[in-house]
Amino acid sequence: MFSYDLNPKNKLTEELDLLIKKYNEYKSKGLDLDMSRGKLSKEQLEISSPMLDILPGDSNFIVDKSDCRNYGLHDGISTMKSIFSRILNVNSDNIFIGGNSSISMMFDIISLYFTHGVCKEKPWSQQPKVKFLCPVPGYDRHFNILSYFNIEPILVPMKSDGPDMDIVEEAVRNDESIKGICCVPKYSNPQGIIYSDEVVKRFSKLHPRSADFRIFWDNAYAVHDLTDSKEELLDLMNQCIQNKNEDLPIFFSSTSKITFPSSGVSALAASEKNLRQIKNYYNHKTIGFDKLNQLRHAKFLINYENLLEHMKKHRKLLRPKFQVILNCFAREFSDSNKNLATWNEPKGGYFISVDVEQGLAKTVVELCKDAGVKLTDAGATFPGGIDLEDKNIRIAPSYLPANELNIAVNLFCICVKIAAVRKRLLEN
């Protein structure tokens, strides 16, 4: 393999000419390929489409002694509560079923804490400063919520088993203005990291200086395994209960990547004390969520065991797509070109996180875009869209068919190489 570091300038120039030639061949194809978001492919959407025929007009709409076509069951129907109770590992009584998006519920809760405070504490809006810890790289929509409320993000580097807990513990112990942390504990977005038992235990033992600090535990990928060996995440609520810290976490999840994104069912879970306030809030906010959608989901998913069977169908479609990307990276960035990119090999979730050489992520994303391949914006995995090292890129393999994915990832590798050779030529 041609080495980018062991060759003289004239050889690098030749290599660049070759790469540009290949790049222009791709560009001339008029590609229009989108790898920017974790959207479900058409085949994945079809897995759940039978659900849409499940509730004809002569169905039995009575659940928990209530007619789902009518007002009532404000906190959700029992089947969905018991399914989410298994997904989140929290007692059914502590589950609240919401609308079509867990991100929207997270927004609601932060908004509630701004206007009314956490339980009986002073509203965040009346406190001099509100900061959140942000494990990075992380999920852009979490950062968007924080920026909407002018919450100051404090970056916490991710390690291979979760956020750096030394930094988390020290920060919450010393800084009263730190009010929360956004976590994706299983198959994190974008790195696919599963928090280790030790990390979960340390979260459950946090002693924040501020009584209104909360852990926003967004378990969006709890059942989204890509391998047959089901990876276990230690049960945070149970750990918190053991440490008399059950008011610390608020859990979120949804069926967005189980059935239909933005037409699924979301849920949150919290301690009795937290849930009392949250239920009161939603009692004022809405007369009820879409119970017909809940009923459709309940009849289709049936129970947690059946949901796991359903997830195998997603896995069958997703796994080969991840493999297309990983095979291409292993081929293109090996031996002497190993340092051009490093990436994770996730066992679940929706993303592959790639670090290119420092200072090159924006260029790579731009080059891809100009040739018709759309990626998540460089920097999106950091608050404010600012990746100071400009090296992290999130790849979303789910949406494109495998043949198009193959084209897109090959082009991506060419773009990484073009950026790397140009950098060396400039440095020489």
Ligand SMILES: Cc1ncc(COP(=O)(O)O)c(C=O)c1O
């Ligand atoms: C970590 C995480 N949380 C939440 C969501 C979206 O959830 P919802 O569609 O329920 O708002 C996503 C989607 O990409 C995600 O990656």
